[in-house]
Amino acid sequence: MLLGEKKVKKQLSTLLAVVLFFSFLTPVFADNGEGEEETIFDEFTEQELKDNDYILYFVNAGDPTPDTVEGIDKFGLYASVTEQEYKEDPVTGKMWGLTTTTSASSVRDPSNKLGTLRYYNGPQVRDKALAYDFELPEGEYDITFGFKNPWSGARSLCLMAEGQKLSQEDFPIGRDGEEKEITFRRIPVSDGMLNVRVQGPSTGEIHQHNDPLVNYIIIRLSVTLQVSDIEERIEQAKTEASNTAYTPYSREELNKAIADAEKLVQSINNNEKNIDDDETQI
Structure with missing residues (x-):
């Protein structure tokens, strides 16, 4: 089986699309049963990770102002x-970054992550x-492109x-200008370095018109949502879905994610699915 294929085929990832479009709709760790904060890695507590939406690396490809976020x-x-x-x-001392030496950037709107990109040349x-490499402790991670x-x-x-x-x-x-986003979950890292490649097509002719490009990459710690947290984020997402500041495509995809999330919650509440089942964890 291909790495991450099972999760992608499910396309359940329930609130995944919500998390992707609105990064503040964050997942939470399962309660450890003692009501105590649990330390994840030596560097961060669970709360610190949650406050940062579990984002360990955010690559805004081609960003002309990499010292700031938009x-x-x-x-x-x-x-x-x-x-x-x-x-x-x-600052952090971690080894990470672009390893490809033949690339260039394109900037059309530096005010958001979809307005800049990096392309192979x-x-x-x-x-x-x-190709990008990211230093990470052994564990499982979600990759958003x-x-x-x-x-x-x-x-x-x-x-x-x-x-x-x-x-x-x-x-x-x-x-x-079509906007696309996809996340692959629970990618295991065992050697201390996550290697990511945005590569040209696997088959067919190759030419400059199918050179790989990417606007952003987000690496998150893979975590599990609780039902109550999903319900809370559904309500938050419904509010955001009416915000006309977002593109029609984004709002349409968000509404689809909301519908999928509501179906999942209903299935769990009807005991048709278990929140601990692999296909219901997002």
């Missing part, structure tokens, strides 16, 4: 900038890719982590 975005807890070439972070080879291809040529990309494809099929990122 809107509701947040720096990752392991990073002091939104993008850098692979090296030690000047090297030789036309099958494994052409934008965001795309807004401003050009007229549609393209599909092979998304990879830890040397494996994250899904059977390449991911279509669209064209002409």
Whole structure:
């Protein structure tokens, strides 16, 4: 089975889309049964992680102002900038960043993460890719990829982590400014470094019009939601769904996520699903 394929096929990830579109709708850890705060890693408490939406790395690809974040975005807890070439972070001391040496940035709107991107501009080879490495403790992590291809040529990309494809099929990122986002959950890291690749198409001709690009990458600690937390975030999401400041596409996708989340809660409450089941954890 491909890495992360089971979770992607389920597409349940219930409130996943809600979490993706509105990062403040955060998941929570299961109660440890003692009502005490639980320390995750040596660096952070559970509360610190929750306050940062469990984001450990936030890459705003092509960001002209990597020392700042825009809107509701947040720096990752392991990073002091939104993008850098692979090296030690000047503040956190973690090793992370872009390892590809043949890339360029495109900036159309620096005020949000979908307005900037990084694209590959090297030789036309099958494994052409934008590659990022992230220093992480052993554990499981969620990887979110965001795309807004401003050009007229549609393209599909092979998304990879830890040397494996994250899904059977390449991911279509669209064209002409279409916004796309996808998350793969529970990606295991055992060697202290998460290797991520946004790669060109797996099959077919290769040319500059299908060079890989990416607008943002978010690495989160993989956690489990409680039913009460899902219900609370559904109500928050309903409020956000009426906010016309978001694009019609974002609001449409959010409403779909809300409907999926409500169905899941109903199934759990009817004892049709268990919150601890693998396919209901998001």
